[in-house]
Amino acid sequence: xxxxxxxxxxxxxxxxxxxxxxxxxxxxxxxxxxxxxxxxxxxxxxxxxxxxxxxxxxxxxxxxxxxxxxxxxxxxxxxxxxxxxxxxxxxxxxxxxxxxxxxxxxxxxxxxxxxxxxxxxxxxxxxxxxxxxxxxxxxxxxxxxxxxxxxxxxxxxxxxxxxxxxxxxxxxxxxxxxxxxxxxxxxxxxxxxxxxxxxxxxxxxxxxxxxxxxxxxxxxxxxxxxxxxxxxxxxxxxxxxxxxxxxxxxxxxxxxxxxxxxxxxxxxxxxxxxxxxxxxxxxxxxxxxxxxxxxxxxxxxxxxxxxxxxxxxxxxxxxxxxxxxxxxxxxxxxxxxxxxxxxxxxxxxxxxxxxxxxxxxxxxxxxxxxxxxxxxxxxxxxxxxxxxxxxxxxxxxxxxxxxxxxxxxxxxxxxxxxxxxxxxxxxxxxxxxxxxxxxxxxxxxxxxxxxxxxxxxxxxxxxxxxxxxxxxxxxxxxxxxxxxxxxxxxxxxxxxxxxxxxxxxxxxxxxxxxxxxxxxxxxxxxxxxxxxxxxxxxxxxxxxxxxxxxxxxxxxxxxxxxxxxxxxxx
RNA sequence: GUGCCUAUAGCUCAGCGGAUAGAGCGCUUGCCUACGGAGCAAGAAGUCGGGGGUUCGAAUCCCUCUAGGCACGCCA
Numbered sequence: 001x002x003x004x005x006x007x008x009x010x011x012x013x014x015x016x017x018x019x020x021x022x023x024x025x026x027x028x029x030x031x032x033x034x035x036x037x038x039x040x041x042x043x044x045x046x047x048x049x050x051x052x053x054x055x056x057x058x059x060x061x062x063x064x065x066x067x068x069x070x071x072x073x074x075x076x077x078x079x080x081x082x083x084x085x086x087x088x089x090x091x092x093x094x095x096x097x098x099x100x101x102x103x104x105x106x107x108x109x110x111x112x113x114x115x116x117x118x119x120x121x122x123x124x125x126x127x128x129x130x131x132x133x134x135x136x137x138x139x140x141x142x143x144x145x146x147x148x149x150x151x152x153x154x155x156x157x158x159x160x161x162x163x164x165x166x167x168x169x170x171x172x173x174x175x176x177x178x179x180x181x182x183x184x185x186x187x188x189x190x191x192x193x194x195x196x197x198x199x200x201x202x203x204x205x206x207x208x209x210x211x212x213x214x215x216x217x218x219x220x221x222x223x224x225x226x227x228x229x230x231x232x233x234x235x236x237x238x239x240x241x242x243x244x245x246x247x248x249x250x251x252x253x254x255x256x257x258x259x260x261x262x263x264x265x266x267x268x269x270x271x272x273x274x275x276x277x278x279x280x281x282x283x284x285x286x287x288x289x290x291x292x293x294x295x296x297x298x299x300x301x302x303x304x305x306x307x308x309x310x311x312x313x314x315x316x317x318x319x320x321x322x323x324x325x326x327x328x329x330x331x332x333x334x335x336x337x338x339x340x341x342x343x344x345x346x347x348x349x350x351x352x353x354x355x356x357x358x359x360x361x362x363x364x365x366x367x368x369x370x371x372x373x374x375x376x377x378x379x380x381x382x383x384x385x386x387x388x389x390x391x392x393x394x395x396x397x398x399x400x401x402x403x404x405x406x407x408x409x410x411x412x413x414x415x416x417x418x419x420x421x422x423x424x425x426x427x428x429x430x431x432x433x434x435x436x437x438x439x440x441x442x443x444x445x446x447x448x449x450x451x452x453x454x455x456x457x458x459x460x461x462x463x464x465x466x467x468x469x470x471x472x473x474x475x476x477x478x479x480x481x482x483x484x485x486x487x488x489x490x491x492x493x494x495x496x497x498x499x500x501x502x503x504x505x506x507x508x509x510x511x512x513x514x515x516x517x518x519x520x521x522x523x524x525x526x527x528x529x530x531x532x533x534x535x536x537x538x539x540x541x542x543x544x545x546x547x548x549x550x551x552x553x554x555x556x557x558x559x560x561x562x563x564x565x566x567x568x569x570x
Numbered sequence: 571g572u573g574c575c576u577a578u579a580g581c582u583c584a585g586c587g588g589a590u591a592g593a594g595c596g597c598u599u600g601c602c603u604a605c606g607g608a609g610c611a612a613g614a615a616g617u618c619g620g621g622g623g624u625u626c627g628a629a630u631c632c633c634u635c636u637a638g639g640c641a642c643g644c645c646a
Contacts, residue, residue, distance in 0.1 A: 038587095038588090042589095043592090047589070051588095053587095053627095055588070055626070055627080089589090090588095090626080090627090092588085172646075176645085176646075177646065287644090303644055304644085306644050317642080318642090321644045323644085328644085330645085331645075331646050356574075356575065356639085357641060358641090359574060359575090359640080359641065360574085360641060360642065363574095383575080385575060386640065388639090427583060428584080431575080431576065431583075432575075434582075436581095439582090448595085450608050451608075451609095453608090454608055454609080457606080458605085458606070461606055464605080465606095466605075471605095509584085510584095513583090513584055513593080516593065520593070520594085523610070526605090526609080527609065528610085532604080533604050533605075534604075535604085548605095570608070
């Protein structure tokens with residue numbers, strides 16, 4: 001299967017350009033620059049398999065759209081996969097795929113196996129996807145998990161188009177939060193040793209610290225009774241990261257790079273960035289921003305002088321503090337240094353998955369990167385909107401401080417890793433996500449995940465039964481396949497385009513919707529196209545058996561692209 | 571008040587400049603002596619939040635209004 005044939009719309013677009021140039025060469029059409037032509041799968045069978053609207057050429061070619069369409073169609077070059085080119089009013093060109101070629105794709109699909117529709121458009125390019133990036137203070141919160149699922153799905157889609165992808169986790173283990181974590185664990189530790197404690201002093205009240213404290217007591221006894229928070233922070237951090245990694249592994253997410261914010265201080269990168277911004281004249285020292293009005297000046301109080309970044313020069317609504325009056329940097333400064341580091345590591349694209357609440361912060365970082373003279377356009381951001389948990393139709397409140405939150409682990413326990421992956425992936429990142437816990441707990445067919453996986457299971461069922469009856473697909477004649485099977489193959493051939501769009505637009509939800517459409521195409525065929533039935537001639541059975549092998553390859557590939565399992569039985 | 575996101579079938583959501591607006595669930599009616607019925611077939615269900623505008627053509631682009639969400643720290 002050549003790469004171009006995995007992307008039939010691209011192939012047809014190229015042929016259309018050729019046809020138009022050819023028509024211009026023999027003066028059938030006047031000279032004009034060819035605009036973008038959008039070839040897409042047709043919606044209905046009478047409109048062929050692929051269609052393109054050429055009405056927009058009407059002005060350029062100074063003629064009526066139908067005539068133009070006919071002239072282009074007449075000049076279309078021949079291709080093995082293309083059976084017919086038809087024209088329809090008011091100015092559509094419809095393409096029909098050659099059935100013989102289509103049926104032969106069954107063998108191509110089987111030959112590609114787990115790598116089917118592996119594209120090469122991103123070949124030789126390196127991408128980085130930064131996601132999750134939660135500080136190791138608590139188990140992964142459900143609010144973080146949407147970004148986790150989307151981030152990993154983006155990484156998988158980029159890999160499918162040929163990119164070399166790095167999955168990165170950015171964290172800070174030096175902040176106030178981590179100190180509080182250490183102090184909280186220390187209290188839980190003392191409690192585990194039998195000392196009375198005041199639970200109101202616990203910043204982190206979750207049960208998980210009790211478990212870690214118990215483990216610590218079993219390892220060290222009361223040896224740490226007189227220690228301050230520091231060894232507890234170290235221990236808690238290590239344990240928390242193990243817990244987080246274990247959770248992520250449950251949904252098949254594996255980061256291959258953990259980037260510690262502290263390394264930017266150790267290397268001096270943070271202060272180098274500040275110096276560079278100062279040298280370029282983008283900073284100033286003041287107690288209030290330069291453009292502050294009288295009221296703001298009055299409200300400012302006396303915090304002392306901070307170092308400000310003139311982000312307003314880059315379109316920001318206000319200038320931002322880089323270094324506080326007490327000499328400590330804000331989060332912004334190291335974040336700019338981090339993104340500078342990312343760009344300088346030479347990735348072709350850096351994708352950053354952020355929650356909606358980080359949108360403004362990211363804009364500031366982007367301005368900082370631009371101020372340093374770097375190309376901020378390499379940084380792509382996917383903003384995932386808030387997840388609301390619903391139970392009994394009511395919103396469930398989530399807090400990672402009080403310990404009554406819903407973690408990703410909770411969600412997986414109540415449903416399944418596959419249901420969580422699909423549920424969090426199957427909508428656009430822009431949309432606010434309502435996760436219905438009641439529905440998720442049900443594990444009924446109301447969840448599309450079962451519908452999709454069931455298609456794969458049904459294929460496996462055929463092969464099991466075929467093996468028992470000694471039926472094989474040796475010497476199968478694919479021309480014996482019928483219209484129903486071809487309908488599925490047409491759908492299967494859309495996968496290349498789906499992946500290409502999902503990668504170029506950074507929209508992995510496209511794969512989730514495609515999966516549902518694919519299953520929706522599969523099930524009616526399964527019902528009507530029997531393999532092991534007494535009325536099915538042996539040679540037809542062979543062809544159909546091979547067809548189902550190809551169907552299973554496609555279904556498995558799509559499930560794996562979403563990070564889901566492809567079960568043989570359910 | 572300002573910025574960003576959202577508003578499409580009873581519900582959850584796709585579609586984001588092209589031909590009669592789609593899917594799943596739910597609902598109605600059929601289909602089990604055939605490889606697993608977690609299935610299939612048929613059907614009902616939509617002034618694409620309201621109003622203007624651009625275009626040969628708008629759910630899609632622009633303006634505006636309404637409703638909901640998230641942000642607007644010398645927090646991280």
